[in-house]
Amino acid sequence: MNILFLTLSKMEDTNQRGIYTDLVRELANKGVNMYVVSPRQKREKLPTELSKTGNINILKVKTGNITSTKSFVEKGISTLKIEDQYLNAIKDNFKGIQFDMIMYSTPPITFNKIIRYYKKHHNSKTYLILKDIFPQNAVDIGLMKKDGVLYKVFRNKEINLYKNSDTIGCMSKGNFDYILDHNNYIDKDKVEIFPNAIEPISRKVNIEKDKKVLDKYNISQDATLFVYGGNLGKPQGIDFLLKVVNEFHKVDNGYLLIVGSGTEFNKINNHIENIKPKRISIFERLPKEEYDKLIGCADVGLIFLDHRFTIPNFPSRLTSYMENSLPILAATDSNTDIKDVLLESGSGFWCESTDANEFIKYAKKLSIDKDIRQDMGLSGRKYLEQHYDIRETVNILLKHLEGDVQNV
Template sequence: MQIALIADTFPPLRTSGAVQLRDLSREFARQGHTVSVLLPAPDLLSSWKIEEFDGTKVVRLKAPKTKDINYLRRTVAELAMPFFMWWNYRKSPLANTRWDGVVWYAPSIFHGPIVSALKKSSSCKSYLIIRDIFPEWAVDMGLMGRGLPYRFFKVVAQYQYSVADVIGVQTPGNKRYFEHWVKKPQRSLEVLQNWLDIPTQNRCPIRVADSALAGRKVFVYAGNMGIAQGMDILLELAQELLYRLDVGFLFVGRGSEVNRLKARASEQRLDNVVFFDEIDPDEIPDLYAQCDVGIVALDPRHKSHNIPGKFLTYMQSGIPVLANINAGNDLGVLVREKRVGQVCESNQLDELKELTEKLLDQIATDTDISLRCKQLFEQEFAVHKVVKQIIKGLSVNTISS
């Protein structure tokens, strides 16, 4: 199939979304499909730029800047982004391409207009991959009320949904957000698991043996450290475990909360905690090979279900997980059923500490836990299964109006 894959992130960016889209585009190509990744590019001097990337075309289209600016400017820029992308796409060599399917990735919620235009010009179906449900999660987190901004973003999101023929959500629990949408004819709603490809295994510059955590059982967190993660309880856990000289906590990444968390760890003299800056995704396997447990953290105010990309990387590397997540999250059921770690849903320090010590005992005695982690990854999160599922969704003959 000739596939247009639309997103707002891709390498050389190192976000989890960029890694996922890199892996998805590679697998489409491996399975014999022709893929063009369409991206907004605010720094382009020309209207468009086409690059080759691992068997796919990356089409960068000039559009307004949407990152690292204030919220009002960002909202206006994101609203304009798909129209700029479409205008500049029409100037590119791909302008007359007949697509067999359009796939797009949310976030962002603003791609609806360009998806609609591509669908109409090619009379093809579209598949929306939803990884977070905005603006609902922002309301859950207390970042937004249900006033005018919420209603505006809700309209944008609803338009995006109306353009989709198939929507793939992360977990069964997230289907409830689309109960009304799926009632209309010729629409399909399904669970599309998160995914990862087998990474290139580059040497990681972080050497645990040369750090303050040398010789300890290391709990690692690698990824974004922002408000949505609710990571303060992890520093409280580290403080509670200071007496255990065999345990340490390694935090690797970036985010709005990093500097505050570093300062707090320093003030509390947490000598069992070490921070490092973000590393290349292909260095992650070597980092995890030096660690014993992966940490998943989600703010307890979340109401939607989320299986973060970092959970997949832990499973792929064969290390069990310690998860502090919102109550009722489908991730908790998965971890318990597959026996690949311990999950706290109460956000209570006493329980999290108890589960941490239970997990330490488990990894010391359960010789099969690493194998179960790897088996879970292959069964549920391998990228080749995801591509086949998307192609199947696009291949049904019915097309929504």
């Protein structure tokens, strides 16, 4: 069986860990021939290239700059051009291959031409992994006007994407409900929950912190280490994050470590340099191995989302924190159901990202109470193993190809 997977996630090496690489590896482990199409953005100055390892084929396609670009116009143009770039590269490099399924994740919403082509010529089944509800998310945070031409163009593409998809896999119940409530033309039977999932690492046995790593970053071994790792853009509600930076001195024994890149990195970095707070550090980029070591020393994982969102975002870093048995402190909009997961799993605290005082109150509690941190961390790890293990959740996708799987 052959599955074509279209993604904007950079996938140079499927041995790396992440929600998409883990998905690709698990499908390959089940005998599926995987054909992954991933971007090589203009800034990388690398050509289109095909690589193969076992039954995983990765086609890295030269594209414009789509992610981490400060120009919304450049991002928009590159996003509109990507489907032709991908389709031409697929035709050139995967000649003669019959695809049983086309699997694709949002963003972007501009793969309709590819999807229609393979539905028509290969009779391929089509599966949308919905990770992003665009363009409404851009409207929510003021990047686009709902009565504007750009919104209408992208909204039309979004509608066509949903119509062209045989199945839409949503990250959570909140996403499931939102898609159906705001798109009454979608048949409920074609929508299901396909959560963010990973192949969990073994549970930590040694809970001793790596003193060498902490010393390298001038972090006290006795400090309660709060870590935010991920995108630093407008979706994260940066003004609220800056309020947390201003108030974090109130968290006794706490240390705040911010690791990420994005359009708002310089704004955060400049603010920290100007006020020179104690026990706060920010890094734009760290090697994956180095970041993993720091996460291994962390005591609390942080999640931030802009309070204006009307769509139920569900950040994938939740699984990373749960995997490492970290309690979670999330400050988000009120529409995301991540707060419900934290409550159900007993894995952390939530507040709306308008209330810095509430955030600091929970941070203080987590900083001084090791037992709560440990209990929440273990509860989160247990919840991950029950709900977000890719070795189990991949079967949600494969049931749509049951006859083909039996013949692999």
